[in-house]
Structures are given as C-alpha cells and as structure tokens.
Amino acid sequence: MSEKKMGLLQNYFSSVIKFRWYVIALVLIVNVILALQLTKLTKNVHADAFVSEDEPALIYTDRVKEVFNLKDPIVIAVGNEGSKGVYNKETLVLVSRLSSELKKIENVDPSGIISLATESNIEGVSDGMEVTDFLSSDFSDEHISWVKRSIENYPAMDGVLVSRDGSMTLIVVELLDQKNAKETYYKVMDLVASIESELEDNRIFVSGEGATTGFLSAYIEKDAKRLNPITGVIILIILILAFYTVPATTIPLVIVAGTVNMSLGIMAFFNVEYYVITNGLIVCMIGIAVADSIHFFSEYYKNIKNAEGDALHSDIIIRAMTRIFNPVTLTSITTAVGFLSLYPSNTMPPLKYFGIYGGLAVMIAWVLTMTLTPSLVSLSKMKPSLLYKDGLSYVYLFLPKLLYRTTLTKPRLTLFIFGILSCIGIFFSTNVITNEERIENLQPTEKLYRSDKAINRAMDGTYYIDLIIETNEVDGVLEYELLTSIEKLQLFLDSEQNITKSVSIADYIKKMNQALNEGEAGAYVIPDDSNLVAQLFLLYSLSGSPTDFENIIDSNKQSTIVRAYMKSSSYLTSRELIPRIQTYIDGNMPSDVEVNISGRVLIDYHLVKSINGSHVKSVVLAFTLVILIASLLFRSLLCGLYIAVPVGLSILVVYTVMGINGIWLGIGTAMFASIAIGLSIDFAIHLMDFFIDRNETNKGLSIREKMDIFFDATGRALWFNLLTIGLGFSVLIFSTVPSLHNFGVLVSLALGTAFLSTIMLLPCLLEVFKPKFLFR
C-alpha cells in the first residue's frame, strides 16, 4: 500500500474515532428508521412468486384462471385400504360429515365444496332422466353399490373424485379469499385432528395448492425462527474460541444485527416481499457481516500483543483498520459482485432480490465495519486477548500448515492429482439434473408431503396441464366437428405415459346424451347436432347451478378447457411431454380454433427451463466479473487467472457432489454458484494481496517460507473467516426446507474446497510456474 493511501486511511479512521459518538448516533438513527419499515414486510410463498410477472405462460394462465374462475383449493382425501375401499358405510358417513363440517369453517366457500356428498349422478331411466345425489341419508349396502357403479360409469369422476381402485375419495374445498389460506388450512387441520381419533380403517390426508401455500407460509416462519438463533449461537461460539474477549464477541454481533436490520428494512421500504429463500439470505448476511469483524479483531489483537507499553488504543485500532482496509474492501466487492450477478442473469424475482439484497448486505456490513467497529472498539478498554499467545497460534494453524507444507514438498505431483480429480469431477458434473418440484420444498417426513404423495399414488393426480380451446363465435364449442377433435385430442393425451386421465366438456356432453337415451351404453357419444348439445346444457340447468360448468367452459360456450391429469409436476416429465402436446396441437387441431397450453405445470416447465440458461449466465458473469476485478486490482490478468483456479475448483466440486448425489439444480441450488464464487475468491485474494504487498520485504524467500509468514500474519483470520462463513452457511443444513438445506451444504462445500485449494494448490502453482506478477 502506498504511503499516501495509508496516510489518507489513517486520517480517516482517526476522524471516525474522534467523532465516534456522532457515528454511533447516526447508525442508531438509521437503524431505528429502517426497523420501523420492517412491519411492512410481507411474505409471498405462492407458487407464482418465482415466476417473472412478464412470463407469457404466467400471464396466459392467470387469464385462463380469471376466465374459468379457477382457484387453488385445499384437497382433503379420505382413504380406506380395506377390501371395499371407500365404498363402505363408515367411510361414506365420514365423507358426508367432513363435507358438512368444512362448510362451517370461516373462509371456506360452502358452495365450493366438491365431494361425494355434494355431487350428483346423471342417470338415464326408462321414462326420463334422473339427477340423484351420490350420498343422502341412505347408507345401505344396496345404495353404496349403486354409488360405486355410478362412479365407475362416470368417466369425469372416476379417478378424479374417487380413485379407480376405490381406495380413496377427495373433498375439494375452495376458499373465499386465497389470502387467508394459512388460517383456513390450520382450521381444516384442527377439524381433521378432532376427527382423526375416531377413525378406524380410514385415513385422512390434506394437500392441494391452497394447503401448500397455507402451510409453507407458517413453515418458513418456523424455519427462520429456528435457523437464525442457531447461526447466532454458532457465530458466538466461534468468536469466543477465536478471541475470548467481550468486545470481540459483542461488537461483531452488533454489526450482524445492524446489517440484517438495515438490509431487511430497505427491502421492506421498497416493498420487496419475503420469499421462501429469503430465510437463506438472513443466514448469508449473518455469516458475511461477521467475517469483516473477524479480520479486524485478528489484526487488532495481534497489534495489541506486539504493541509497546505506551501505545495508544486509538493508534492500535487505526493501524488494524488500515491494514485490513484493502483486503476486506476487495473481498467485500467480489462477494457483492457474486451476489449481484444473480440480478441480471435471472428472471425469477426471488433470485433477483436475493442477489440485490445479498450484495447490499455485504456493502452495509463493510460500511458498518469501517465506521461502527472502530467507534465501538475505541469505547472499550485496550486489553489483550488471552488466546493471542504464540503456542496457541500453533494449535490453530497446525492443520492448514500441515496441508500446504505437504503439497509443497511435491508441487508437480499435487498439480497432477488435482488435474486428475478435476477430470473425474467434470465427468460427474455432466450428470447434474435441472429440476424443481414445489412439494419438494418440504421434508419427506412432513404430513403435507406424505399426503401429497399418498393422494397422487391413489388418484389420477393432483397436477394437470390445461389445454385452452378458443373459437371465434358464441356456442362455437358446441359444434360437432370441434367436439370430435377434442375427443381425439383426449385419446392422444390418454395415450401419453405420464398423463393418467383427461377430462373435457365432451365427457359431460356424452354423459348427458347417454342419460337422455335411458343410459344406453351406445349413446355415450357426442350428438352430431349442435342444437341438441345446446339443449343438453339446458337440460342440465334444470338442476345445476348457473356456474356449474364455469371451470370447464365459458358462459358464451366460446372457449373450453381440456384438462390432463398427472401424478407429478416434475420437469423431467414435462420437458418432453409439453413439446409433444404442442406438436399434436399444431398438426391435428382445426385451424379455425386457437389452442394453447396453460396451468401450473406449464409455468414450472418454463421456470425450470429458464434455470438452466440463467444458471450458466450467472456463473459466467460472476466468474468473469470477480476475476476481472481481481485482475484490475492486482494489475495483472494472469494474477486474476491464478485466483480463478481455486474458485473454479470449488464450483466444480459442488457440481460433482450434485451429480453423484442426484441433487437437482433447482431454484434454491441454482443460486449457490454465484454466491460461492463471490465468497470463495476471498481466500485467494487475501493470499495474493499478502504475497504482492510484501514482495519487497519477503524477497528471496521460498513459497513455503512466504506461506509460513502469510499464515502467521493473516492465516488465523482466514481460518476463522472460513469457519464463520462456512459454519454460518452450514446452519442451513438444519433447514427443514430441502432446497435451502442443499443450498447450505453446497455453499459450505464450495467454501471448504476454495480454502483447501487456495492453501494446497495455489502455492504449488506459484512454485511450479513462478509467475512474473509475483516478483514485480
């Protein structure tokens, strides 16, 4: 560092200490103002939260939802594994009871409940047509057999309302206000719990989009309440182990609290919502904010230890701050860049905000470290740390020293081994699968997760692709030609391996036509007269509600939905299925109608498809930017490339682990790389900064000797830095949200690898290639 720069920094820090009360007051005022904003912070756990508002699939699906009044219901399944399945008195009484009890729950739409207790059968009889409720007060064996027969002969119900094997039936509950899904979900769960004790052979499962939204909202709250204190405790333990003094344990925690409060306050001020992954951001903030303090206190206590008797406390603080300014600023910039690279390369709002506010938190932590830390430390008494004794340093540094000393004995062999390992890593990395399933945000042990799996095992599936068919004229859907095209489309859909069933208005028309013809099996066909089709709807309206078919056909009978049910919303399925459906539509549907795909599965398909591209973009961007910044700061592109080696390796190791363990590259895990790049470059920057900065003083020394001096000087800070950030992120391992858990594992792994390759591989590279920038 130049004399001039050093002088400037010393003046700056001495001013900070001089005006420390102003600094403290200013930070306090800003924190109070931003803390007041926190009440505005709102949660968004809806599935659409991850989709960009201008994603065409989302816009179209929202329009379809509005036209057809589609809602996100809570789905309650009643299962019975007995030989008769649900077709027994006990189960059917339970379905009736649940259906009527559910109506009493606040926010449940009593007319929006679909179950065996609310639906009717359309049946042809000799002198006309009967519309009979499946369940009434008659639970005789004879009536129950009739229910079974009726369901099995009603294709739109079989597999959808009752599973084909009869082992499960659904109660679909629509909510009046989706915003109160959480409260309603818990009331439904209370009702189920109150009944559960009376169940003998029956089992009740609660699932559905409404339930998932309601549950996730409470789930992330609980997760945050658990994770953040654990992170705090771990950091506290590390601080105690590293310094064992009051200022070094309390001041970093003040910096952490300020960073989290200010970042979230600014988020709230700009009306940015709190997403599932924001829990991970808080843990990131805690780890990052404390890292700067560790560097300071390492230098500070080292200075105290080496200080002469009459040294002023303020001089010691200023010297420590001046020494850490360069590397801490540099690493803060690179870490922030890592985060920020998520913004331009992603379309998903939660990831974009994760990038912006992660980057912001890094810079807030830097500002607080450069202002508040010296101010607060200057208020404390100058006392040495008991842990800063020569012997203890040996204990701390034994392991890292052993590692680089070992590799430096055979640097070429080390390079060879790392080369081989990299090739193996590249091989396994190609196995990484891009996928995302919302339900996989829950742990497999969670009730909701198990319910979802149980329902999808028994029923024809709770996931679906909607095909929207739009005609140009009123009653256009009732035309025979179009209805037969829909019938053929359904035949195609039903032949697809991953589609369990398709339902369309054609099914209801055929059922009504059959009923009109006294239930004749041969009459289960589409009438070739569109007037008769229109009259069938009038016939239905004799007992149906005016909005009965609104979810499947619009009131002008101009557009309609064909719904294809699936047991999974996995991208692994939809990535081939959706293009195949599109090809069928393009080649087989009448040219005068418009057919479009819609629905959650389609949105997820586009979402996951975009993860691939945006992940590559953000990795390349983060990598390029941090290397560029490092090159500029060290004024050598080659130096930047050397620094890139441990960073690249750390990312490669993560991909390898993902490939071997089948961890998906999904929403949560896609973020790891950019953040890991920003963080893992820190070690190499500290190392290079030391080597280049002390070039003159260390002239003539071997790489090993330089490493020894480096470790004695800053290795301790680096080591504790690794422990803090690494362990901070690894707290996410305890997250009950699997994607956050994986994110934590991957970032910790990347950091560990970066640290090890910085101390084991980078010195060998320098030893073997002796780059010129090192000897300028």
Next chain:
Amino acid sequence: MTIKQIFFLSIGLFLILATPHAVMSVELTALEIIQQVNSRDEGERLSRDMNIELIDRRGNKRVQKTKAFRQYFGSTKKTVIFYLSPSNIKDTAFLTWDFPEAEKDDEQWLYLPAFRKVRRVSASDSGDYFLGTDFTYEEIKKESKISEENYTFSLVGEETVNERPTWVIEATPVDDSVVDIYGFSKILLKVDQEILMPRHTEYWDESGNFLKTVEILKVKDIDGIWSIEEIHVSNDKTGHKTIMTFENADYQTPIKKRLFESNTLTRGF
C-alpha cells in the same frame, strides 16, 4: 252525536285515511306483514313474455326469450315455458306441476326438439337453481312470497327503497333442515308498504356468508294485480347475475289446457 263528538270523529277518520301505512306499521307484526305479502293476488292464470338475461362474472351476457304460461288447476299450479330464442334451443319446452302437498314431489318434463322427444326429469330440489338463473326453484315457485312455516320473522325497521317506504323484515329459518333444503341461513326482505311486495331481498348462505340480492325494479298494476316487469338477481359470491323482464302479462285470456300436458309439449303453444 254532538258537534264536539262529530269533530273528533272527523279528525280521527282523517288521520286514519291520511296516514294508513303509518298506522299499519304500528299495528302489524312481521308475521302479519308476511301473511299479507303471501295473500297478494297473483291471478288464476297468467300468460306473458319472459326474457332472461344471464350475465357472467366477466359481464358476458346471454339472452333467452320465452313465452310462459301459468294456471291453477285446483290447488295444483302448472307452469310451462316455451323457448323462442336463441335458435339452438328454440321450441324447447319445460313443464312443471307443483303440488301443494309438501310430501308429494313436483313433476317436470322437458321437450328437447333436437331429440324430438319429451323426457320426464326428476323433480328439482327447492334449493336448486332454476334453468341456469340465479333464482332457486323455491323463489320461482313462490313468486316473491315466502313460506310462513319455514321461517320466523322479525320487523327490524323501515327503510326507503327506490323512493318507496318499506318494512325491513328479517327471516330466520326455524331449524337446520330448512337451511339444508333451501340453502339460506338468513333472508332480509324490504317489503313495499303499498303493494306488499319485497322490493329488495338479501340472502345469506348456509354458513352465514352474504350470498345474493334480489331487486324488483319495475312493477305494474295489470287488471288489479301487481305484476313484476323487471327483476334482478346478483350473486355476490359467483358474480353471476340474472335479469328477468316480463311483457304482455295477461291474466284474463283463457289458456289452452293442452299446453299443460306433457304429451303435447311437442306442439308448442
């Protein structure tokens, strides 16, 4: 009779004649008002043009034009509706026989011209919606009246609706079975004090959520019978609306008996 007596009698008579409704409102109980509503004359027979506008949540409107006939045969009320448009349901006819006995199901037939056959259809439940409208069968059957046995009534105040004084009456189901059958947990009727017809009625669903509003916007005295000319229903939950307008109401001209027979529905009116 002295001059003084005659004077007070005249004053008294004047007051009674000048403010008949005020006096009635003081004297009548909610039940009595409902009884008067229910005893309103609706004529023995009626033929009229009935237009049904069905408006969905998004404002899409479908219009059906019909010719409707209704006649009492003893205490059995027979109603037949012939559809005139749109063309794809033209000539469709719906006949219903309402029997006064509660235990006896109504009988219904539908003639679908495209099917060329008359089909008997199972009796609709009282709480079912009527022919795709937002009215229930019970409301259509009762013609703006309300069952005295199924509800208890309380007079909750007076209010002006469309510049007409009304009594505000709250109807509460007598028991849960009434709620189950008709689907309402509360009904609020604003009964026109002059013509004894609910001008504005509000309904709450079985769980107590606000459900729908029925408004009678135009009435006309035809042959001494107050007849509805325009009635609106809007369902608050579904956003669906129905507007019914009636024209050419005729209480006098005899109606051909065969119109009320199922086997001649095919012949039209």
